[in-house]
Amino acid sequence: MITCPTPLPAKDRILLGHGSGGKLSADLLRDVFLPFFRSPVLGRLDDQATLQIGAERLAFTTDSFVVKPLFFRGGDIGSLAVHGTINDLAMGGAEPLYLSAAFILEEGLSIDVLARIAESMGKAAEAAGLEIVTGDTKVVEKGKGDGVFINTTGIGRVRPGIHLSAANARQDIGFDAPIESDSAALHTLVRDMLAASPAIRCMRDPTRGGLSSAINEIAALAQVGVELNEPAIPVREVVRGACELLGFDPLYVANEGKLVAIVPPEAAAAVLAAMRNHPLGRQSAIIGAVTDKHPAMVTMKTAFGTTRIVDMLPGDQLPRIC
Numbered sequence: 001m002i003t004c005p006t007p008l009p010a011k012d013r014i015l016l017g018h019g020s021g022g023k024l025s026a027d028l029l030r031d032v033f034l035p036f037f038r039s040p041v042l043g044r045l046d047d048q049a050t051l052q053i054g055a056e057r058l059a060f061t062t063d064s065f066v067v068k069p070l071f072f073r074g075g076d077i078g079s080l081a082v083h084g085t086i087n088d089l090a091m092g093g094a095e096p097l098y099l100s101a102a103f104i105l106e107e108g109l110s111i112d113v114l115a116r117i118a119e120s121m122g123k124a125a126e127a128a129g130l131e132i133v134t135g136d137t138k139v140v141e142k143g144k145g146d147g148v149f150i151n152t153t154g155i156g157r158v159r160p161g162i163h164l165s166a167a168n169a170r171q172d173i174g175f176d177a178p179i180e181s182d183s184a185a186l187h188t189l190v191r192d193m194l195a196a197s198p199a200i201r202c203m204r205d206p207t208r209g210g211l212s213s214a215i216n217e218i219a220a221l222a223q224v225g226v227e228l229n230e231p232a233i234p235v236r237e238v239v240r241g242a243c244e245l246l247g248f249d250p251l252y253v254a255n256e257g258k259l260v261a262i263v264p265p266e267a268a269a270a271v272l273a274a275m276r277n278h279p280l281g282r283q284s285a286i287i288g289a290v291t292d293k294h295p296a297m298v299t300m301k302t303a304f305g306t307t308r309i310v311d312m313l314p315g316d317q318l319p320r321i322c
Helices: 023-033 077-090 111-128 166-170 187-196 210-222 237-246 265-276
Strands: 049-053 056-065 094-106 131-140 148-158 202-204 225-229 260-262 288-291 298-301 307-309
Touching: 056 077, 077 094, 077 111, 077 148, 077 187, 094 111, 094 187, 111 131, 111 148, 166 202, 166 210, 166 260, 187 265, 202 210, 210 225, 210 260, 210 298
Parallel strands: 094 131, 225 298
Antiparallel strands: 049 056, 056 148, 094 148, 202 260, 225 288, 298 307
16 A cells, blocks of 8 residues: 655745644744743733833833735735734733834835735724734745735733733633625724623734634643534635535634634633623634643544544645735
8 A cells, every 4th residue: 555644844944834833833933943042921822011110010022923915805915914913912912002013015016015914004003992003024036925925013002901812822721605704803802802701811813723723822832732523613605615625624814803712610600601792702612621631732622523633734734915
């Protein structure tokens, strides 16, 4: 019998998969960055750094966006950059305040294209109630970029009593429609969730690597097991159909307008009700539970009644969106 084993990724070169948010990204963090960037704050590996500065607790995050195409149904690289940064702040329970925007432009890029991107960013920031207050611009030679890359940094304020982190997941928890971007700013949804219960343990937005990577990150950081229930995971039929046609798994598809939260059982009903009452949370659902049976492992009960391991994606399933 001839077998075709999964190829082993190169260990001495950067691959596209290192930017996927999956296993290769996690390996890069563990083996290259964390040993040299010795910081307890960074070591928490949350979507943002929460810092105590005097009497204020501030959330601080940065992200880079390398999107192709630059414009797509439902959004573009500009609005995506703003929404993505807002959402990283929101996953720490922060109220977004200020953003920076840095642009790496390829020689030959149309000024009209850049103006459309800047206009989109401005509108997205204004709609979310925050300001873009500083930035930077660099130009690289033609052929050395991909039109435009954007880096954003965000600062937000964390209200007293709010402490969201993946490390909290282990604390006191019993065990026909067109396809378009779901990019959206989630800070008002997070605000309503925290108003319903400040006991929420942590949040993640399932961007790079999708839901699978977000849940695996939490399980690994908190050293808990997670059991998912496949029939409970809301996947739009048009998305499910597209994934079946293209051979993709919805668990690994990136989402910039969704979030996953770890919530104590006694607070789950109130938080779920608050989510469903918000325009961005209408389809919210309880999709699984934390367990102590298999630390750092994610399993899923399938629609057929079987159980399978849900691992991080080793490389890229789709072209990256962020």
